[in-house]
Amino acid sequence: MAESESFEEGLSTVQKILDIALRKGAEDVAVIYDEEIGRHLRFSQSKADIVNTWLYKKVAVCIGKEKRVLVVETEDLRPENLRRFVEESIDAMKYLPPRPVYAPMPEGPFDYPVVPSLYDERLLTAEDELVDAAKIAIDSALSEGAERVAGVIRSRAGYSCLATTGGVNVCARDSQIYLEVRAFADEEATGHGVTCSRSLGGIDPKRAGIEAGMDAVLAKNFTKGEPGRYDVVFGRSALGNLVGIFGHMASAMYVLMQMSPYVGKLNQKIASEEITLIDDPLKPAGYGSRAYDDEGLPTKKNTIIENGVLKTYLHNRLTAKAFNAESTANAGWIIPKPWYLILKPGDAGEEELIEELKDGLLVKNATYLRFQNYMTGDFSAVIRDGVFRVKNGEIIGEVRGLRLSDNLLNMLSNVYQISREALPIFHWWMEWEVPVETPLIAIHNVGFTSATL
Amino acid sequence: MVSEEIKDLVEYAVRRALGMHADYAEARFQINRSTRLFMINGNIEAFSSVSVAGIGIRVLVNGSMGFSSTNDLKQVDKAIENAIRGAKACLKISKKIRLSEEKFSEASYSSKVLKKPEDISLEEKIEFLNSIDELAKEKGITTRNLSLKYSREQVYYVNSEGSRVEGDVTRLNGDAMLTLVIGSESAQEFVEKGGSGGWELIEGWNFLKEASRIADVMKEGLEKGIPPPKGKMDLVLGPHVVGLMMHESTGHPYEADRILGREAAQAGESFVKPNMLGKRIGSEVVTVVDDPTIEGSSGFYLYDMEGVKARRRILMKNGIINEFLHNRETAAIFGVKSNAAARASSYDREPIIRMANTFMLPGEYSQEELMEDIKEGVYIARFTEWNIDDRRYNQRYVGSEAYLIKNGKLDRMVKRPILEITTPAFYSSIDAVGKDLEFNPGLCGKSDPGQSVPVWFGGPSVRLRGVRLGGI
Numbered sequence: 061m062a063e064s065e066s067f068e069e070g071l072s073t074v075q076k077i078l079d080i081a082l083r084k085g086a087e088d089v090a091v092i093y094d095e096e097i098g099r100h101l102r103f104s105q106s107k108a109d110i111v112n113t114w115l116y117k118k119v120a121v122c123i124g125k126e127k128r129v130l131v132v133e134t135e136d137l138r139p140e141n142l143r144r145f146v147e148e149s150i151d152a153m154k155y156l157p158p159r160p161v162y163a164p165m166p167e168g169p170f171d172y173p174v175v176p177s178l179y180d181e182r183l184l185t186a187e188d189e190l191v192d193a194a195k196i197a198i199d200s201a202l203s204e205g206a207e208r209v210a211g212v213i214r215s216r217a218g219y220s221c222l223a224t225t226g227g228v229n230v231c232a233r234d235s236q237i238y239l240e241v242r243a244f245a246d247e248e249a250t251g252h253g254v255t256c257s258r259s260l261g262g263i264d265p266k267r268a269g270i271e272a273g274m275d276a277v278l279a280k281n282f283t284k285g286e287p288g289r290y291d292v293v294f295g296r297s298a299l300g301n302l303v304g305i306f307g308h309m310a311s312a313m314y315v316l317m318q319m320s321p322y323v324g325k326l327n328q329k330i331a332s333e334e335i336t337l338i339d340d341p342l343k344p345a346g347y348g349s350r351a352y353d354d355e356g357l358p359t360k361k362n363t364i365i366e367n368g369v370l371k372t373y374l375h376n377r378l379t380a381k382a383f384n385a386e387s388t389a390n391a392g393w394i395i396p397k398p399w400y401l402i403l404k405p406g407d408a409g410e411e412e413l414i415e416e417l418k419d420g421l422l423v424k425n426a427t428y429l430r431f432q433n434y435m436t437g438d439f440s441a442v443i444r445d446g447v448f449r450v451k452n453g454e455i456i457g458e459v460r461g462l463r464l465s466d467n468l469l470n471m472l473s474n475v476y477q478i479s480r481e482a483l484p485i486f487h488w489w490m491e492w493e494v495p496v497e498t499p500l501i502a503i504h505n506v507g508f509t510s511a512t513l
Numbered sequence: 514m515v516s517e518e519i520k521d522l523v524e525y526a527v528r529r530a531l532g533m534h535a536d537y538a539e540a541r542f543q544i545n546r547s548t549r550l551f552m553i554n555g556n557i558e559a560f561s562s563v564s565v566a567g568i569g570i571r572v573l574v575n576g577s578m579g580f581s582s583t584n585d586l587k588q589v590d591k592a593i594e595n596a597i598r599g600a601k602a603c604l605k606i607s608k609k610i611r612l613s614e615e616k617f618s619e620a621s622y623s624s625k626v627l628k629k630p631e632d633i634s635l636e637e638k639i640e641f642l643n644s645i646d647e648l649a650k651e652k653g654i655t656t657r658n659l660s661l662k663y664s665r666e667q668v669y670y671v672n673s674e675g676s677r678v679e680g681d682v683t684r685l686n687g688d689a690m691l692t693l694v695i696g697s698e699s700a701q702e703f704v705e706k707g708g709s710g711g712w713e714l715i716e717g718w719n720f721l722k723e724a725s726r727i728a729d730v731m732k733e734g735l736e737k738g739i740p741p742p743k744g745k746m747d748l749v750l751g752p753h754v755v756g757l758m759m760h761e762s763t764g765h766p767y768e769a770d771r772i773l774g775r776e777a778a779q780a781g782e783s784f785v786k787p788n789m790l791g792k793r794i795g796s797e798v799v800t801v802v803d804d805p806t807i808e809g810s811s812g813f814y815l816y817d818m819e820g821v822k823a824r825r826r827i828l829m830k831n832g833i834i835n836e837f838l839h840n841r842e843t844a845a846i847f848g849v850k851s852n853a854a855a856r857a858s859s860y861d862r863e864p865i866i867r868m869a870n871t872f873m874l875p876g877e878y879s880q881e882e883l884m885e886d887i888k889e890g891v892y893i894a895r896f897t898e899w900n901i902d903d904r905r906y907n908q909r910y911v912g913s914e915a916y917l918i919k920n921g922k923l924d925r926m927v928k929r930p931i932l933e934i935t936t937p938a939f940y941s942s943i944d945a946v947g948k949d950l951e952f953n954p955g956l957c958g959k960s961d962p963g964q965s966v967p968v969w970f971g972g973p974s975v976r977l978r979g980v981r982l983g984g985i
Contacts, residue, residue: 099599100962104774107608108577111599112962114861115583115592131561135584136544149562155635156557187602195606210777212961240961242778248904287983317553318656318692318699394551394559432898432911432929435692435699440909442902444781463900463909463933465984488779488961511907511933512981 067231070221078223080143081123084150088124088165089225090355096218101190104210106198122393127158131393163381165226166357173358177345179233180259183217193265197241200269205277206243213239228356239265240487243272251275252297252425252445256486258345275424275446285459285510291420292506293413298426299498300485306337307401308492310364312379321437321468322370330370331472337365341399347484348400348495357389374398398494405499406478413477413502415453422448426464427489437468466507477502515542515669523671526570526589531673533597535572539672542568543860547664552642554657567860574600576609582861613844613851615821617676622815624682626711630663633712645724649691652728656692676820682813684967685714689724693731700731702913707954709813730914734926741930741982747890748977749883752951754896754910755972762936763801764871766905767828769843779961781903795832795940802827805869811954811967812869817853819864826852840866858964865960872971876946883945883976885921891930892916909933931984947974
């Protein structure tokens with residue numbers, strides 16, 4: 061249970077499984093034990109729907125044997141079942157063909173960076189505080205003129221341990237809390253606000269509620285949007301989704317699978333010079349920060365795109381071998397993944413970005429993004445929660461019925477201005493589940509379509 | 514079978530919650546096991562095995578709802594306490610929830626499994642993937658990402674109103690993501706087959722035949738496809754497209770929790786309102802149903818996760834909005850009985866309103882008859898990119914396999930035609946429905962925390978009169 065004062069259960073579990081796997085002939089093993097308590101309040105129509113509380117203990121194991129790789133995950137931690145689950149899985153490995161590309165677990169032990177402020181023990185027990193924060197967000201949105209408010213507040217706190225055959229034996233505590241609020245000023249006039257942090261005191265439910273409420277009220281004045289191409293300033297909720305995809309597409313596994321527009325583009329210019337995208341798991345209090353990856357390597361700051369040039373793919377030990385590269389400490393045993401994406405801020409004020417729009421759009425949120433073809437990067441997305449027409453630097457009202465329809469690489473190349481303040485964002489529609497820290501960005505000539513019947 | 518020891522624990526959880534002054538309590542032990550083989554270009558990239566098991570407890574206290582779960586069965590008391598405490602904590606802002614009155618019984622059900630997937634050797638499973646890979650490679654497909662997954666979900670559910678349900682469903686799924694690169698152009702297609710049952714399902718899939726046909730179509734599209742026409746015309750949509758549309762533009766907007774705003778912060782609400790029951794939204798030839806009781810389907814179940822007996826739901830009847838999807842909470846608000854749409858993806862998730870197998874009932878037309886009087890139009894057989902807005906009103910489907918129709922006959926392939934249309938316009942423009950009903954499997958995602966549940970999308974071909982193909 062996550063309230064326990066030590067890592068005793070985690071350490072003994074990972075060691076026990078490591079021993080079982082080695083006795084069965086495994087050569088490379090990594091074992092992760094996770095223990096946490098999660099709390100979650102859902103609300104809609106400005107009232108609570110349900111409070112969820114979760115107590116978890118989970119084990120995940122990656123096993124390498126004779127160039128074969130197996131991943132097992134289980135929540136059935138009864139000792140006899142754990143043993144049987146791991147042993148039977150290893151027995152089955154002999155029927156697998158060996159992989160053409162194989163690499164052992166990274167050889168440690170390692171010195172890990174200290175990433176401060178990733179854990180707040182108050183999130184082990186906070187319950188009334190979550191209800192209070194939800195109420196503040198709801199009341200703040202209503203006080204701005206919203207008719208009704210929906211959202212969630214969710215916290216988790218606990219620890220995880222990792223042991224590998226590379227001599228790694230490490231545990232770390234972490235916690236997270238986020239609040240997402242969506243306000244309605246009428247049937248279709250909506251606004252969205254998000255706040256997330258590693259600590260209970262780090263969220264700002266009032267700000268999230270006010271932003272959602274203000275945008276919802278502003279969106280009441282609307283016209284039907286005309287399809288075409290516009291210069292666009294994207295808000296953070298939209299960018300949480302877009303920047304997450306810009307970063308995730310650098311995973312070497314997606315490149316191998318030809319599921320990325322970055323295939324064959326390493327060291328090539330893929331974006332405007334304004335764009336520098338970093339994966340920084342070492343950022344103090346970063347919502348996605350962590351000190352080691354799932355193979356036990358110390359994490360590091362990786363610059364994915366530097367001044368528009370694609371500098372690296374993100375690797376684990378196996379994709380690194382396939383690309384004849386070094387691991388970037390982004391394991392994911394099967395799929396390497398970014399930890400905490402930060403889009404480097406520019407020097408413009410947020411108001412300046414809008415003031416300089418002669419005739420364009422301010423798009424606050426982009427959801428339901430789907431690719432036509434991952435290699436080309438053609439996609440469309442549903443835009444909502446404030447799609448404002450801007451003329452001569454002033455918001456003149458919302459436009460409705462438009463759909464963002466463009467190409468990922470075109471959009472990256474057409475970025476012309478970035479604001480100076482990057483803020484963390486994490487919400488439900490960030491389907492790649494990578495937290496992002498982003499300023500606002502302005503992009504020329506973005507495509508929009510609409511239903512014609 | 515869930516062990517007697519576990520069943521006793523589930524019964525105990527309900528009794529204990531009532532003893533702690535819950536007005537209503539339910540407990541569910543659920544175990545979801547799955548095994549997956551993942552192959553890239555003929556090499557097994559990953560073999561994974563997942564076992565998720567534990568107990569979930571849901572309570573009502575003075576109209577306030579709490580849910581708690583644990584996978585450590587020694588902590589069941591703690592979980593019960595958490596559920597009660599959670600419900601009490603949100604009393605000051607709670608909705609005063611009521612549940613519909615239902616008849617409950619003791620029941621059990623399971624999917625029909627002739628050949629247990631776990632009894633089939635790993636070699637045979639790998640051979641299945643190899644055969645697809647080799648064929649696709651021969652056809653020139655540049656990258657083949659293939660996956661085979663078998664899973665089993667076992668549930669023991671008890672509530673404080675007399676329900677005791679045991680369910681056991683095995684499922685099998687295979688999919689292929691194919692990429693073809695010719696020169697500077699590329700095409701991608703996703704092929705998926707699946708249902709509930711055992712290894713015997715493989716024979717009915719005709720996966721090789723389907724993959725072979727699609728590989729040929731991808732090549733033809735890249736080499737010979739022409740830009741699609743734009744503007745107003747007649748369209749024929751194939752079962753692959755229609756099935757998804759049934760899910761997205763009838764199934765989701767008819768979910769009563771969306772109609773009442775419970776999903777507003779995530780996937781959104783619905784353009785359908787309670788007072789639209791009985792109103793016409795489509796042409797008379799359109800009837801759309803959702804049916805969890807179809808044996809062999811991905812969305813198969815006979816009792817939902819509130820213990821209510823499942824039945825076919827007729828969502829749209831001859832173009833008229835007929836019925837919404839309900840759980841006990843929304844049924845009480847609407848003054849009706851639940852139609853058993855409550856599902857939970859695993860033990861640690863509250864049961865929420867979900868579709869099962871959503872499809873349009875077939876009509877009488879052959880594909881040839883649907884096209885015979887179209888002078889110039891487009892037939893969209895398969896889709897790639899799609900999305901729909903958060904009210905389920907404005908939707909877009911991009912064709913991956915599509916052809917011109919000229920003088921009633923299929924003509925050249927067209928590249929990526931874009932249908933962007935509102936839901937009422939879509940259903941109103943259908944004037945003929947084919948008899949070629951087909952189902953495709955999929956995972957439907959919903960809610961926070963996210964829950965993915967297996968479903969079938971089903972549709973026959975349909976003919977649309979005077980709609981617009983668009984794009985920039």
